[in-house]
């Protein structure tokens with residue numbers, strides 16, 4: 001493997017990655033790189049390989065062939081999921097997984113601690129530093145006013161933000177977000193785009209999304225996947241005008 005400029009400057013570098021399930025190629029020689037503090041939107045029809053790509057990055061799925069490097073030196077194809085998470089790669093699945101019975105701020109506190117057993121964490125004294133970090137994270141995800149409510153009472157959009165706040169507590173260098181706008185109101189969708197843009201000032205963000213209004217709002221480079229490879233990449237306007245993209249995805 002040659003270590004060229006693109007490899008060394010990229011935070012995430014995928015090259016020639018293939019994943020086969022029972023003879024079916026879910027990823028087909030996929031190449032993609034994400035820079036530091038870059039936000040990228042990934043679009044594409046159902047079955048294009050978007051989830052499988054995220055699974056390769058997080059170590060859930062091993063590629064049959066190809067290169068997956070983080071910070072030009074960590075070979076993601078050889079690390080397990082826990083090690084990859086510790087490198088600073090966080091993943092937000094489509095359905096929020098927060099602790100409904102606990103308050104919003106306790107959810108953030110649980111995410112801050114490495115000891116995740118709720119009893120010792122919630123009943124131990126909070127340090128000043130922890131309080132400040134909780135305040136800052138709640139502010140960031142727009143939940144300061146809801147801090148004492150139980151997470152189960154939040155709207156769907158607020159639960160998504162809480163989970164993003166819990167991921168931010170781990171200070172990720174790369175955040176993978178799967179369809180954050182699904183099921184959100186128009187206002188929540190617009191607020192989520194703002195939030196992700198803010199996050200991208202200090203971390204890289206990969207957003208898989210079908211909602212084109214939201215993708216336009218993000219205002220970032222777009223990659224369209226199809227049949228496990230990159231079909232088109234560039235500005236949303238350029239990608240949307242691509243005839244193949246219209247044929248396989250947008251024009252449906």
Ligand SMILES: Nc1ncnc2c1ncn2[C@@H]1O[C@H](COP(=O)(O)OP(=O)(O)OP(=O)(O)O)[C@@H](O)[C@H]1O
Pocket residue numbers: 021022024025026044045046047048049050051052053
């Ligand atoms: N564990 C698996 N075993 C067999 N086939 C799989 C497996 N995981 C994914 N696939 C297949 O691989 C292809 C790519 O799936 P993937 O979930 O990555 O697509 P996607 O772009 O995320 O689609 P969607 O937008 O519907 O979530 C699909 O045809 C899917 O059926």
